[in-house]
Amino acid sequence: MTPQSPPEPRNADGKTRRVGVEIEFAGLPPRKTAELVGELFGGTIEVLSPHRLRVAGTRWGEFGIELDTQYAHPDEAVVDAEAAGDSEWARMRLDFHTRTRELIGDVVTGLVPTEIVCPPVPWDELEELDALFEALRYQGAKGTDASLLYGFGLHLNPEVPSLEAESLLAYLRAYLLSAAWLREQIHVDITREVLPHANPFPRAYALKILDPDYAPDLDTLIDDYLADNPTRNRELDMFPLFAYLRPDHPHELLRTKLVKPRPTFHYRLPNAQLSEPGWGAVAEWNRWLEVERLATTPDTLAERSEQFLARHRPSLPRRWLTRLRRWVTRR
Numbered sequence: 001m002t003p004q005s006p007p008e009p010r011n012a013d014g015k016t017r018r019v020g021v022e023i024e025f026a027g028l029p030p031r032k033t034a035e036l037v038g039e040l041f042g043g044t045i046e047v048l049s050p051h052r053l054r055v056a057g058t059r060w061g062e063f064g065i066e067l068d069t070q071y072a073h074p075d076e077a078v079v080d081a082e083a084a085g086d087s088e089w090a091r092m093r094l095d096f097h098t099r100t101r102e103l104i105g106d107v108v109t110g111l112v113p114t115e116i117v118c119p120p121v122p123w124d125e126l127e128e129l130d131a132l133f134e135a136l137r138y139q140g141a142k143g144t145d146a147s148l149l150y151g152f153g154l155h156l157n158p159e160v161p162s163l164e165a166e167s168l169l170a171y172l173r174a175y176l177l178s179a180a181w182l183r184e185q186i187h188v189d190i191t192r193e194v195l196p197h198a199n200p201f202p203r204a205y206a207l208k209i210l211d212p213d214y215a216p217d218l219d220t221l222i223d224d225y226l227a228d229n230p231t232r233n234r235e236l237d238m239f240p241l242f243a244y245l246r247p248d249h250p251h252e253l254l255r256t257k258l259v260k261p262r263p264t265f266h267y268r269l270p271n272a273q274l275s276e277p278g279w280g281a282v283a284e285w286n287r288w289l290e291v292e293r294l295a296t297t298p299d300t301l302a303e304r305s306e307q308f309l310a311r312h313r314p315s316l317p318r319r320w321l322t323r324l325r326r327w328v329t330r331r
Contacts, residue, residue, distance in 0.1 A: 001282040004128040007296040008161035011263075018120035020157030021129065021266060021281045024068055024113035025272055026150060027142040032180075033114055034065045036135055060129075061119030068115040083101055092206055113152050114141075120159065123285065130280035143274030144189045151191040152272040153198065156284055157264040163245060165218040167295075169209065171265065174295035175236045176206045176306050182235075182269055185287060189271050197270040198235040202228055210305040218245065226251050232258065237266035 011017050028036070034045045034053040034064060052066040121129050122177040144152045178201060186262040192198060205228035208214060222242045230253060232239055244256040244261035252260070267288060294301055305315065 001278060003123055003282045004286045006289055006292045010311040011159050012162055016122045017159040019123050020120045021118040022155040023272055024114055024115050024152035025141040025143055025274055028114055028141050030067060030114050037063050040131055040135060045140060061122050064117040066115055086140045092230045126282045126285055129130045130282050133280035137274050141274050145275055148191055151195045153268060154270040154272050154284055156267045156288060159264050163214060165221050171295040171303060173210055173301060175289045176201055177308060178291045178294060186270055196233045199233050200235060210308055220248060237268055240266050
């Protein structure tokens, strides 16, 4: 499958936009997965801990492979604290900690997914990355639909074409207007619908940002998003982008180690459809481009926003009743 061109193929620096890809699956442990990545793309396998590896020096950069649970890996804070201690007792505690985490990883292998975090790939080279998905399928990796317990996903991290508030707002609006269609096309797995990792945006937030009078600067856009979406678990997670744009922002959710600052959208909605021949990053990229086409067509975006507001905005009497109730509550 060939990746389609986005309407804005270059980033703010005039370079070809890149796309990060993350995939979760069962049936293949991290070590074998790292070996598979090395066979496909070259590079050197580095073992960071028994269940966390990386493949460095590939043509695109570094692949990260690990069991997707923090409890299978040594805690960096504990390792640093114990390593600083110059005593036999500190070394024994460190050895006990690392061995315990390794044992936990051994026990949960097969119950929690293996995750591959791919390096950013130019959008027009995604077809070459899809060789990885074919190889995973051939090696017996299991995707979302292999079990009711598998809430696995594929995440795309498309580099933003612009860092300006007006552009980011247009893409957010386009996503909100496209979200129902995307869910329908993807057939989001029931397990993933129940789990909180890719929740829809609140209706109140959609009404706010689709209002034609809403024209925030970047700081207001970020603060409004945080106020209405105080969680990473959104189908389009903006935390990595906002943490990149405002590294000194005081909000604790932008400063957690789970948020990796980068100039990308973090699109979390797709299933990991490894049982489907021909499925891969290109298929989900081409589907995502419906959002980008809408974002870059201002007249259509405005028209569809108006239609959404007409369907979902409360009537004038209802808005007055809501205000009256709030006034009574405050009194």
